[in-house]
Amino acid sequence: MNLVATVAELLSRRLGLSPDSMGTNVIERALDIVFTKAPPEDREFIAARLVEEGSPEWQLLVDEVIVPETWFFRHSESFQFLASYVTENWRPVHPTRAFQVFCIPCASGEEPYSVAITLLDAGLEARHIRIDAADISERLLARARLALYGKASFREKPEPSREKYYVNCEEGWRVREEVTRLVRLEKANLLDLSLFRQRAPYDAIFCRNALIYLNERARHEVVRWMSELLDEEGLLFTGASELTHFCEAGYVPMDYPQSFACHKKKPVSSLEPMSAPTAVVAASTTLHAATTRGPMAPDADHAPEVYSSPLPHPGIKQAEQLANRGDLDGATAICERLVENGVKDPKVYMLLGVIKESRGALQPAEEFFRRALYLAPDHYESLLHMSLLCDQRGDVDGARLYRARASRALSRQEGKAVLKDS
Numbered sequence: 088m089n090l091v092a093t094v095a096e097l098l099s100r101r102l103g104l105s106p107d108s109m110g111t112n113v114i115e116r117a118l119d120i121v122f123t124k125a126p127p128e129d130r131e132f133i134a135a136r137l138v139e140e141g142s143p144e145w146q147l148l149v150d151e152v153i154v155p156e157t158w159f160f161r162h163s164e165s166f167q168f169l170a171s172y173v174t175e176n177w178r179p180v181h182p183t184r185a186f187q188v189f190c191i192p193c194a195s196g197e198e199p200y201s202v203a204i205t206l207l208d209a210g211l212e213a214r215h216i217r218i219d220a221a222d223i224s225e226r227l228l229a230r231a232r233l234a235l236y237g238k239a240s241f242r243e244k245p246e247p248s249r250e251k252y253y254v255n256c257e258e259g260w261r262v263r264e265e266v267t268r269l270v271r272l273e274k275a276n277l278l279d280l281s282l283f284r285q286r287a288p289y290d291a292i293f294c295r296n297a298l299i300y301l302n303e304r305a306r307h308e309v310v311r312w313m314s315e316l317l318d319e320e321g322l323l324f325t326g327a328s329e330l331t332h333f334c335e336a337g338y339v340p341m342d343y344p345q346s347f348a349c350h351k352k353k354p355v356s357s358l359e360p361m362s363a364p365t366a367v368v369a370a371s372t373t374l375h376a377a378t379t380r381g382p383m384a385p386d387a388d389h390a391p392e393v394y395s396s397p398l399p400h401p402g403i404k405q406a407e408q409l410a411n412r413g414d415l416d417g418a419t420a421i422c423e424r425l426v427e428n429g430v431k432d433p434k435v436y437m438l439l440g441v442i443k444e445s446r447g448a449l450q451p452a453e454e455f456f457r458r459a460l461y462l463a464p465d466h467y468e469s470l471l472h473m474s475l476l477c478d479q480r481g482d483v484d485g486a487r488l489y490r491a492r493a494s495r496a497l498s499r500q501e502g503k504a505v506l507k508d509s
Contacts, residue, residue: 090134091115097302098152101140102223103278103305107401108408109152117151118463150226155301157194159236160243164345165324169202169291170209171343172322177290178211185215189316191277192297193220196231196270197240200262202293203269204252207286213269216376219286221275231272234262262441278305280312288318295347296326324348333467334497338346344475345445356478368393400430406438415442433459433466440472449476465496 091114098104098114121137121144122130136144160166182502186206190199195489199220208215222228237259241249253260275282277297292313298306310332316321325333325347338349402425410418422439424430440455453476459469474489 090118090137093138094118094148097138097140098149099302101278102149102276103301103308104152105300105302105305107404108300113152117148120151121147146225150224153192153222153224153227155194155224155227156296157197158240158242159197161198162327162345162347163243164343165293165295165347166201166205168341168343168346168348169322169324170205173206173209173211178209182216185217186211186291187286187289188216188218188291188293189279189283189287190218190220190225190293191275192222192294193227193231194222194224195227195236195240195389196234196262196272198293198295199231199270199272200266202291206269207266213265216269217286218270219273219283219289220270221273221280221283223274223276225274228272228274231270231418234267236260236262237470276372277301277312278308280316283316287316289316289321290318291322292317292322293324295324296329297331298329299326299404306332315352317356319351322348322350326408327445328438334467340471342475381489400425400432400435402430403432403434403438406435410438410442411501415445418442428471431462433463433469435459436462437466437469437472440469444472444476449480452476467493467496470496 091111093277094109094117095106096113098109099106104369112398118137122133133144137138137148139145153433177186186204188199188202190202193199199218203216203218207213209329220231234314235258236253237254241260249255249260252262252263252266257479273282294309294313298309301309313333313334323333323338323342327347330347330349332350332490334340337352339352341348402421406421409415409421418502419442421441425435436455436459440452440459443449443452443455453473456476457471459466460473463469470489470493474486474493477483477486477489
């Protein structure tokens with residue numbers, strides 16, 4: 088029996104993990120760790136136990152292959168938007184109801200605790216905050232319950248005041264009980280969230296940097312679960328390169344830069360445009376003052392379609408995974424190599440634009456989005472990002488035109504999908 092191939096197939100079937108996202112080396116390393124914990128004479132027995140779902144050996148393997156990359160207030164704009172939404176839109180309409188949040192996968196707990204801190208700072212009382220957090224890794228859940236963190240968990244600048252919600256101790260920083268008691272931690276598989284049906288609907292769901300590791304079947308299943316559990320007027324927060332999957336399922340991105348938030352296609356009556364973070368506004372003002380090109384004019388809808396490749400280059404997926412892990416330099420290097428090698432794919436330029444935009448380099452970001460739109464005038468994500476750039480620099484008409492183009496592009500994509508299925 089080829090144990091590596093068998094384990095890869097089981098991970099794909101049971102957890103939805105894509106073999107391409109893991110790689111043979113990851114599985115081999117995980118197997119080595121599992122076997123080192125058993126005497127040599129028991130290796131055959133251990134191999135047999137590995138294929139039993141729920142066995143200690145299987146759980147140890149899962150703990151080894153799961154990527155635990157997370158930190159407090161990762162992509163801080165998501166939490167800024169959450170606070171704005173709760174304060175300005177949700178609480179005035181629901182003054183006595185609890186705000187319910189679901190975080191999955193929650194890894195070692197930094198994300199759900201960040202949500203709890205954000206809601207407390209937004210003025211919600213503890214009795215009006217309910218947070219469910221789940222992960223498939225028992226090891227990560229144990230760390231989340233311990234709620235003790237080192238320097239690697241605090242990467243955002245500027246950092247929130249630690250003294251208010253954390254206790255400094257010899258081992259690091261421990262999250263205060265007033266925060267941890269707001270979060271209910273449980274083990275769950277992304278492909279089966281039936282446990283949470285009775286607690287739904289959720290006002291906000293954080294499902295970030297998970298879809299990038301899943302196969303296509305699993306991605307569709309996760310999107311279906313999120314749609315079932317999310318309130319009709321709720322917010323869904325996802326990863327930068329994962330927003331596309333939800334848009335294809337009918338979600339609409341929110342006009343809040345770098346929040347990677349969206350809502351169901353049904354109009355959200357209580358939502359109003361939020362103000363952008365100060366740092367982004369400042370960067371936008373600098374760009375507006377420095378540029379000499381004049382207003383950003385939306386490209387014509389009838390621009391020539393240059394891009395025709397039906398399949399993305401495999402390097403693009405690798406670049407997206409690096410970007411979602413926070414390795415923006417690595418993602419940029421891959422994209423630049425693809426461009427140098429003559430790859431003409433709008434996703435390459437779109438990702439370069441997103442990276443530049445996240446670093447405040449708005450003019451280079453605009454250039455990359457324009458290149459993506461030259462290759463594919465209906466490229467939905469690039470149209471959305473161009474509308475956000477226009478918003479940030481005060482070009483209301485340009486933003487409106489780009490959003491209209493994005494809406495038409497999405498309608499055309501949906502129309503093609505209907506024709507294909509008919």
